[in-house]
Amino acid sequence: MKMTPALAMVGSLLVFWASVLVAIILPAITMTETPSTAWRPWTSAETAGHDLYVKNGCSYCHSLYVRVSDWDLGADRIAERGDYAGQNPAILGTERTGPDLSQDGGEHPDDWHWAHFTNPRYTRPLSLMPSWEFLGWPAVSNLTAYVQSLGSRDADYRVARQQRWKAPAVRAYAGGPDVNVDWLHAQVPAGWLAMPNPYPATEAALQRGQKIYEGFCLNCHGPVGDGQGVAEKYLSPPPLNFTTLKRHLAQGRYVGGLFYYQIMNGITGTAMPYFKHELESEKIWDVSNFMAVRFLGYTDAGTAPRGIEAAYEPAWSNAFQSLAPKGVRP
Ligand code: HEC
Ligand code: HEC
Known part of the structure; x- marks a missing residue:
């Protein structure tokens, strides 16, 4: 087929509309607002906290979704679409300069968050998160309410346990x-x-x-x-x-x-x-x-009874005498 200006135009329009269909129209048609089992509505303090989270660019450093590849970070559950029902905007974030926060609710009690938001170095000496003390009260309290809600019903369970x-x-x-x-x-x-x-x-x-x-x-x-x-x-x-x-x-x-x-x-x-x-x-x-x-001014290091071996080396005789445990001669 010979490439003509008209053909190039038709081709690029096709590519353009195909992308619009896949990236915008199909998601808009298939999108449901069915909440997941963990979901619950926000309180007014949590909504105010979410607003502060969006406005202050917390998502430049934090994500709000757990991926399948995060199991080894200690995740309890992978994010589902219904977790974000009714959120506008649902701010997932792609940066992870700081940890993912989608399950942060109840990980710490409120007083930890007050100290941390005042100055993150207070609770984590090497943290690079900025201080949010300038937001003042009740902003810090609303941010705390919001992060304590992350994880919805699972978070409520953890928060109740903290309390x-x-x-x-x-x-x-x-x-x-x-x-x-x-x-x-x-x-x-x-x-x-x-x-x-x-x-x-x-x-x-x-x-x-x-x-x-x-x-x-x-x-x-x-x-x-x-x-x-x-x-x-x-x-x-x-x-x-x-x-x-x-x-x-x-x-x-x-x-x-x-x-x-x-x-x-x-x-x-x-x-x-x-x-x-x-x-x-x-x-x-x-x-x-x-x-x-x-x-x-004291140490019990290495005294008996030894609960667990600190390293496997002492249990083996030596590299040449086979790898049989100590005391067992091949
Ligand atoms: C410049 C990057 C950056 C920004 C912006 C930022 N954070 Fe952080 N955040 C971090 C880092 C790094 C950590 C981990 C160290 C620590 O605990 O401070 C962290 C930790 C946290 C934790 C504690 C997580 C845990 O359970 O240990 C919370 C909650 C949190 N951030 C909330 C926020 C909120 C809310 C905002 C916006 C108001 C925000 N962060 C903005 C980098 C950032
Ligand atoms: C955000 C503040 C905070 C940080 C950070 C922190 N701790 Fe603690 N730690 C506490 C509090 C609060 C208690 C409990 C005090 C109580 O109930 O009287 C505690 C208790 C302890 C205990 C209990 C001792 C016992 O006899 O039961 C140990 C051990 C301990 N901390 C070690 C550490 C170590 C090691 C680190 C750093 C790796 C650390 N803590 C970081 C606040 C902190």
Whole structure:
């Protein structure tokens, strides 16, 4: 076929209208507003928060949808079309300079968000998120209501769980350091309480632990571990003062497994976040050794009973004597 100006014109019009059909007309015809099972309508505070989210460009750094490829980030559920029913605009976002927020509701209690929106460095020392303190109150409160609604009914469940645990945590704190520590430890399974840190507290391990502490914990628990970091005045209960654990140690107990459990899972109802998605096992043991040595002048690292092996190497004889476990000769 010979290319003529008329043919080129017809061809380009065809391509143009085909794209309009696929990208605009078909989606408009097939689009349904059927809500998903998780969906629920927003309250007025949540709607105001969504408005602030759109106007302040939060979506330049955050997405609001979980993709199939996100399972390994710890997702509980993949986003469905019906999750966004009635949203105008439904602002999905494509950038992930910060984390996806579509399931953020109930991940933290409100006081954590107040500290974080005031200055993200308060709760995460190395954060590059801007401070939103200039928006003032009630904007910060509305933003908090909005992010606490992300995940809809699933979020409501998590928020309710935070609220349920907050009351006893605040009560225990009001009871004084001993009551507080006893209450905190009553929530930790006995096996973890009875476990020393399986990693040796070498100089290098303590240096690694210090770096993690400075990057994740510093502004809550403070430079000397007394709970008086800059975030303290926003939080109830405030971050734990680790010196209140001296009585626990005086009773001949360990802190290795206890710290590991608390750091891995966080403490629901308090601002203490969980780190299981962010810190690998060794990092948790290292920061736990760092806190024990630096703040309590003590370490149970490597003492018996060893709960788990820190590394597989010691269990093997040597590279040439086959790979049979220690004690088993081929
Ligand atoms: C310049 C990029 C950037 C912008 C803009 C931004 N954020 Fe963030 N945000 C981040 C980063 C990075 C993190 C992770 C570190 C942290 O916790 O601060 C984060 C974390 C968060 C978290 C905590 C998530 C969690 O559970 O740990 C929330 C909630 C949040 N942002 C909300 C917002 C809202 C609402 C806005 C708009 C008002 C916003 N962000 C604007 C980068 C940004
Ligand atoms: C946003 C503030 C915040 C951050 C960040 C934070 N914590 Fe906490 N932490 C708390 C609060 C609040 C508590 C509970 C205080 C209470 O209920 O008395 C707590 C409790 C703990 C406990 C419990 C100790 C026990 O005896 O039960 C450990 C261990 C701990 N934090 C370690 C860490 C480590 C390690 C990091 C950094 C990787 C960290 N925390 C980051 C606020 C924070």
